Amino acid sequence: MNYLSKLAFATALTVSSVSVWAEGASSAEPVNAHAQSLSNKDPLEGLNRAIFKFNDGLDTYILKPVAKGYHAVTPDIVESGVSNFFSNLGEISNIANNLLQFKIDAALQSFSRLVFNSTFGLAGLIDVATPMGIPEHEEDFGQTLGYWGLGSGPYLMLPVLGPSTLRDTAGLAFDYNLNPVNQIDDDKTRIGLGVLKVVNKRASLLDSERLIEGDKYLFIRNAYLQRRDYLIHDGNVTDQFDVDF
Amino acid sequence: MKKSIIALAVAGALAAPAVSMADATLYGRLHFQMQFVKDQDMNIANAGHRLGVKGESEMDSGLTAFYQIETEYQNDRSGTSSSGTVDANLKVRLANAGVKGDFGKVTVGRQSNPYSDIYVSDIFEYNSGVFENESFRMGNAVSYATPDLSGFGASLSFVADGTHKATVDTGAVDADGNAITTTDSTDNYNKDVDAYILGAHYEANGFYAAAAYKTAKYEKQHSDSLSYSDSMDSYGLGLSYTVNNFLAAAYWEKTKTDNANDSVKNWDLAASYTMDKTTFGLAYGQSKTESEDAAKRTMVGVYQNLGGGADVYAEYGAYNEKAGDGDNVVVGYRVKF
Numbered sequence: 001m002n003y004l005s006k007l008a009f010a011t012a013l014t015v016s017s018v019s020v021w022a023e024g025a026s027s028a029e030p031v032n033a034h035a036q037s038l039s040n041k042d043p044l045e046g047l048n049r050a051i052f053k054f055n056d057g058l059d060t061y062i063l064k065p066v067a068k069g070y071h072a073v074t075p076d077i078v079e080s081g082v083s084n085f086f087s088n089l090g091e092i093s094n095i096a097n098n099l100l101q102f103k104i105d106a107a108l109q110s111f112s113r114l115v116f117n118s119t120f121g122l123a124g125l126i127d128v129a130t131p132m133g134i135p136e137h138e139e140d141f142g143q144t145l146g147y148w149g150l151g152s153g154p155y156l157m158l159p160v161l162g163p164s165t166l167r168d169t170a171g172l173a174f175d176y177n178l179n180p181v182n183q184i185d186d187d188k189t190r191i192g193l194g195v196l197k198v199v200n201k202r203a204s205l206l207d208s209e210r211l212i213e214g215d216k217y218l219f220i221r222n223a224y225l226q227r228r229d230y231l232i233h234d235g236n237v238t239d240q241f242d243v244d245f
Numbered sequence: 246m247k248k249s250i251i252a253l254a255v256a257g258a259l260a261a262p263a264v265s266m267a268d269a270t271l272y273g274r275l276h277f278q279m280q281f282v283k284d285q286d287m288n289i290a291n292a293g294h295r296l297g298v299k300g301e302s303e304m305d306s307g308l309t310a311f312y313q314i315e316t317e318y319q320n321d322r323s324g325t326s327s328s329g330t331v332d333a334n335l336k337v338r339l340a341n342a343g344v345k346g347d348f349g350k351v352t353v354g355r356q357s358n359p360y361s362d363i364y365v366s367d368i369f370e371y372n373s374g375v376f377e378n379e380s381f382r383m384g385n386a387v388s389y390a391t392p393d394l395s396g397f398g399a400s401l402s403f404v405a406d407g408t409h410k411a412t413v414d415t416g417a418v419d420a421d422g423n424a425i426t427t428t429d430s431t432d433n434y435n436k437d438v439d440a441y442i443l444g445a446h447y448e449a450n451g452f453y454a455a456a457a458y459k460t461a462k463y464e465k466q467h468s469d470s471l472s473y474s475d476s477m478d479s480y481g482l483g484l485s486y487t488v489n490n491f492l493a494a495a496y497w498e499k500t501k502t503d504n505a506n507d508s509v510k511n512w513d514l515a516a517s518y519t520m521d522k523t524t525f526g527l528a529y530g531q532s533k534t535e536s537e538d539a540a541k542r543t544m545v546g547v548y549q550n551l552g553g554g555a556d557v558y559a560e561y562g563a564y565n566e567k568a569g570d571g572d573n574v575v576v577g578y579r580v581k582f
Contacts, residue, residue: 105520112523112547115559119279119576132549132557133522 038222041155041165048157052217055162059202067202074203081125082200086181088117088124090138093178097139101147106137138231140175142168146232155221163224269300274581278371283572292370292577294318295338308346315339338382349391355384359400359444362455363483366494366515368526371575372544372562376511376532378500379459379479383442396449404440404461411435411464439463451487456480476503481511490519507534522550532568540568554581 042048071079091114098107113129113136121128130136145167146152153166161172176182181197184190212219230237273296280288297315304310320333341354361381367373374381388402411434417425429435440461447454458480481498494515501508513530526546533539546560559576 108518108520108525109523112525112549115547116549116557119559120557132551134549 038225041152041225042221043154044156048155048221049217051157051159052220054159055157056216058160063198063202064206067199067206070199071203071206079200079203082196083204084117084121084127085124086197086200087127087136088114088121089180091117092180093141093175094137094139096178097141097144097175098137100141100144101139103137103139106139109134110137140168141171142228143171143232145171146228152225152228155225157221163220165225165228168228268302269298272297272299272582274579276577276579278575278577280371281574283570285571291319291321292579294320297339304344308344310342310344312342313339314341347392349389352386352388352390354386355382356386356388357381358383358442358459359388359390359402360442360457360459360479360481362444362446363457363481363496363498365453365455365483365485366496366513366528366530368492368494368515368517368528369544369546369560369562370558370577371560371573372528372542372546375542375564375568376513376530376540378477378498378509378511383440385439388442397445397447399445400443402442402444403438404442405437406439406463407435409435409439409463434465436463436465453483453485453487455483477501492517507536509534522552524548524550538567541565542568555579 039045091110094110095107095114098104098110112134116129116132116134117124117127120126142165150167152168156164156166156169158164158169164172181190181193184193226237273294275294276292278288278290278292280290282288295315295317297313299311299313299315301309301311315338317336317338318333319336320331322331322334325331337355339355339357341352341356343350343352345351358379358381360379361377364374364377364381367377383402383404385406385408386402386404388400390400391398411429412426413429413434415425415427419425440459440463442457442459444455444457446456460478462476464476477500479498479500481496483494483496485492485494492515495513497510497512499508499510509532511530511532513528515526515528517524517526519525524547526544526548528544529542530544531539531541542562542564544560544562546558548556548558550556555578557576557578559574562571562573562575564571
């Protein structure tokens, strides 16, 4: 890999940390009530904060400026096409992980989405399945492990990859191998698609990151942990929201 | 949605009071497929455009008269894609009339073949009917079907195809020594009743079973030296079970044609599962003669009802070499009215 490839690869991985900002921000309750229980999951806070600072720098000086430029020159319809394309490829992981969680209906619906979006949706550029009434069921292997009852383990801020837990980190390899882009032999094509995915994703989050307030590290950590809990339990959150009373 | 526009149009055009006019329903569909078949050109195909009219009316006796005519347009034939307009072959699928009442139903003309009631595992579109020996419809036919007897039903049909003429040996030979044949227009060698079909079915609590027998012989035995391929005997059984949104179906049939010493045995297993408006289908089938390898196929399909009479689907079929090796991916769009 030459320098540019390395940079592209690193950039590609950084996006997951950013995407949690937005996804967490949209679903997370204010964090004060059970911040204590969440900080119990972060015994490595000192190390994590150091890595977070590095990631944040990477985003501030490289990824975010690139994403801004991309957003400025790319029509919205292209951005959503790119987003749909990668989301469609993600259905393969959704099928596998839904099956592993014995969610047969969700696996079949993910399969239908893949079939119809890949054909009528012109190789996934258009999401025709959603208006057709077939809902998306996003699952990854970290969620599958959680569904099987494996605890999250300590919170981890991964260099470049962003927020995770010990369990979710273990799940990354499984999902990585199910992504068709990662199976492409040609380095330029594979890395190019990886960069496009990340930059496109980052660009889509430019607006929502304004929701972040207070200690950025804590905000992201708590949002991430709550979001994962929410996803693993398919919305049936286990937290008790009345701990203040 | 069915529209009774024929009756309205006729009544309007004649400006006459409607005198117990049959209420006709116009119906049909336009059906397209994008077909990707192994080793073939891609094709955006007419997958069966149909137009039909059907209806029924009460007769003076209190019995019900009914009728149905259903056509199919075969346009987009070879080499016509650049023409502004194109001739279509108009095919008739159904053209029948009859009478029904407490006694059951008598139908005359081109109609559904009751034998096809056993083909319960035929749940596909492009890959439909591959290993089925008998057709879904028949002409020159009269049928009697019993009314529903607590889930039981039976039917008896016969076909009298007077247009079928036997080819017979004149006894003479030409200069090369080949037998000279002629078409027999008398009833010396042509049979009056050419085929009989017997069908029975039972249906209760999601369970369905059908059995059918068909024997067809269009010609009297006239010469051992001449082959005639119109003699065919088939029998078969179909079983299906539907519980909630799940369907499991299987059929088996055996056919013997006079020309072939071998009989052909077909079987097919299918399952489908419906979630809301999405249906998944899975099937495996075989067709085998005693002396040859089995033709095999495996199919999977997903079908989405879009409402408003429209649906889309995608199918994949894998065929072994004996079955013609015609692996295919087909996506379809269909609008019914």
